[in-house]
Amino acid sequence: MLELRGATYRYPGYAREVLVGIDLVVGDGEIVGLVGPNEAGKSTLCLVASGLAPASIGGKLTGILAIDGESMADRPTHELAERVVVCFQNPNTQRSGIAATVFEEIALGPMNLGLPVAEIVERTREAIALLRLDSIALRDPSRLSGGQAQLVGIASLLAMRPGHVILDEPTAQLDPAGTRLVGEALRALAERGSSLLIAEHKTGLLDAVCSRIVAIDAGRLVLDGPTREVFADPRLEAIGVEPPARQRLATALATAGLEGRVRLADLEAAS
Amino acid sequence: MVERAGVIQAAQRARGLDTEGSVRARLRGIMPLVGPVILSSLTEVEERSLALEVRAFGRPGRRHLLWRIPDSGAQLAARALALLALLAAIVLRATGNLAGLP
Amino acid sequence: MIEVVDLVHVYPGGTRALDGVSLRIAAGERVAIVGQNGSGKSTLVRHFNGLLRPTEGRVLVDGRDAAGRRVAGLAATVGLAFQDPDRQIFAGKVRDEVAFGPRNLGRRGAELEAAVDAALADTGLDGEAATNPYDLGYSRRKLLALASILAMGTPVVVLDEPTTGQDARGVARVQSIVAGLAAEGRTIVAISHDMRFVAESFDRVVVMRAGTVDLDGSPAEVFARDAWPTLAATYLEPPLPARIGAELGLATPTQAALIAALAAGSPR
Numbered sequence: 164m165l166e167l168r169g170a171t172y173r174y175p176g177y178a179r180e181v182l183v184g185i186d187l188v189v190g191d192g193e194i195v196g197l198v199g200p201n202e203a204g205k206s207t208l209c210l211v212a213s214g215l216a217p218a219s220i221g222g223k224l225t226g227i228l229a230i231d232g233e234s235m236a237d238r239p240t241h242e243l244a245e246r247v248v249v250c251f252q253n254p255n256t257q258r259s260g261i262a263a264t265v266f267e268e269i270a271l272g273p274m275n276l277g278l279p280v281a282e283i284v285e286r287t288r289e290a291i292a293l294l295r296l297d298s299i300a301l302r303d304p305s306r307l308s309g310g311q312a313q314l315v316g317i318a319s320l321l322a323m324r325p326g327h328v329i330l331d332e333p334t335a336q337l338d339p340a341g342t343r344l345v346g347e348a349l350r351a352l353a354e355r356g357s358s359l360l361i362a363e364h365k366t367g368l369l370d371a372v373c374s375r376i377v378a379i380d381a382g383r384l385v386l387d388g389p390t391r392e393v394f395a396d397p398r399l400e401a402i403g404v405e406p407p408a409r410q411r412l413a414t415a416l417a418t419a420g421l422e423g424r425v426r427l428a429d430l431e432a433a434s
Numbered sequence: 435m436v437e438r439a440g441v442i443q444a445a446q447r448a449r450g451l452d453t454e455g456s457v458r459a460r461l462r463g464i465m466p467l468v469g470p471v472i473l474s475s476l477t478e479v480e481e482r483s484l485a486l487e488v489r490a491f492g493r494p495g496r497r498h499l500l501w502r503i504p505d506s507g508a509q510l511a512a513r514a515l516a517l518l519a520l521l522a523a524i525v526l527r528a529t530g531n532l533a534g535l536p
Numbered sequence: 537m538i539e540v541v542d543l544v545h546v547y548p549g550g551t552r553a554l555d556g557v558s559l560r561i562a563a564g565e566r567v568a569i570v571g572q573n574g575s576g577k578s579t580l581v582r583h584f585n586g587l588l589r590p591t592e593g594r595v596l597v598d599g600r601d602a603a604g605r606r607v608a609g610l611a612a613t614v615g616l617a618f619q620d621p622d623r624q625i626f627a628g629k630v631r632d633e634v635a636f637g638p639r640n641l642g643r644r645g646a647e648l649e650a651a652v653d654a655a656l657a658d659t660g661l662d663g664e665a666a667t668n669p670y671d672l673g674y675s676r677r678k679l680l681a682l683a684s685i686l687a688m689g690t691p692v693v694v695l696d697e698p699t700t701g702q703d704a705r706g707v708a709r710v711q712s713i714v715a716g717l718a719a720e721g722r723t724i725v726a727i728s729h730d731m732r733f734v735a736e737s738f739d740r741v742v743v744m745r746a747g748t749v750d751l752d753g754s755p756a757e758v759f760a761r762d763a764w765p766t767l768a769a770t771y772l773e774p775p776l777p778a779r780i781g782a783e784l785g786l787a788t789p790t791q792a793a794l795i796a797a798l799a800a801g802s803p804r
Contacts, residue, residue, distance in 0.1 A: 200703045201703045202673045220480075259485075311574075412780070416795065431780065448617075
């Protein structure tokens, strides 16, 4: 379980707070989607929830980050990394730059955890299978397309079998097929009991994998509830977040007085 | 870095930067490349260091990729036998019973 | 406007990124290029302004062969915005960044100022002219990169993934920019994974797979049911209104088209 209580944060050298009084709980096995307009503080929330802000990048955090009930204040980053991992949106910067093959790149995290070799290999193979990276396992990680590199980055984190995972727009660089693979991998992780927080613009992906959605605007949490409820909430569009296609269509049909004409769920299932 | 400079140069050429003309034009063409090359390298360093920390890079302690291969029963027996044979040879040699050999 | 004939491109490492593409884009068309990562989309558009040269085949820009013409010259006809804005932003001020392209094309004085002001207004950056680009968030840096191409006023505008990282308002802004360019009669080519954007803002969709063109038609044709197997081979999914429409026997690639068709009392 990952918990933020009254989290207020500002970056080093800035007077303004980027997050204000965030209360958020992500339970074990739960996938929570994080939405909000650009520059609302989604990326900052990802950094704070992973402990990297302030542990690694400085700044001032008031309030509490707790993992499995323990406060993470003043923990060194490598200790945090054993509890919570975070995936960023730029695939180029997630590469270690020290591995010669994709396999070694993915094995790096488990290796750093000091696991026995057999375990490292098993976890690496599993992550490769989960994201269907078999065909590029022996390729040079610096010579991948943006989409492939992003999948390798996500596999590298999965191999650490993290209890808590935070993803900041993990599919921004991915085509629809890659996006679907990531969705499947995240669900597999949650089924094993990990708690996941995903910041995404692609609300369609969140609609498919999340049980709960939280929305932030200007650094404050404005909505928190079951996926369907939040996506149907008119306040979501008011802050500049686009609901998933299914929801938009349902709303448009209702507005046009046509909701009786089509059975959306049946048609969607049929197609 | 060379690759990055290549992409950045392509982006600037697409905006009409002349890198194929006279020497003067080419020299003038270097300036708009320097900023993005250095800035993007610096921001990448910061992000990359975060990405490494996430993967427990700063964890103290030794790490290696050596496999410990357990000996099978036969291998253990062979190892013990070899040791015994060596000891036997030394004893025989010392007691003069191998004196006939070179 | 732009024509490629039997275009093949092989990268130095031996990767055959384009494997015989022929395509003719007329002036004023709005063309979306879609396909999986690595299908050759970016490689194709980089031939339009000479950044890449054909291994085999020909590229014609404005009816003339691009071979032997300098990129700096072709850039007056074809403006290309890259996917990653940080690979092109270099100036200390937003305004200078946007002025770079048109200045290279020889614009000066009031003409230059007017082009820059218009591009900043279109991208909603008019209040940020004196800001350092790196003080803007990623999504606005992306709009800045777009503004710096718009300001060049080229007859052809090529955009590589313009909606990546944009929220709903950002996507709406990009859509209105595309509509504005079309209204001026300029030609727009965009690479995108965003099928809703593709269906709503373009009149032609080119589907690429493994360096070849698999489908080429209007959104209604490309997202029609008989094209689904071909789309599936490229791991693309038609937008929801197209799928729902197909179930009802309608060719409605966009939500607006679906609602209109239903309101008009089409079958069922």
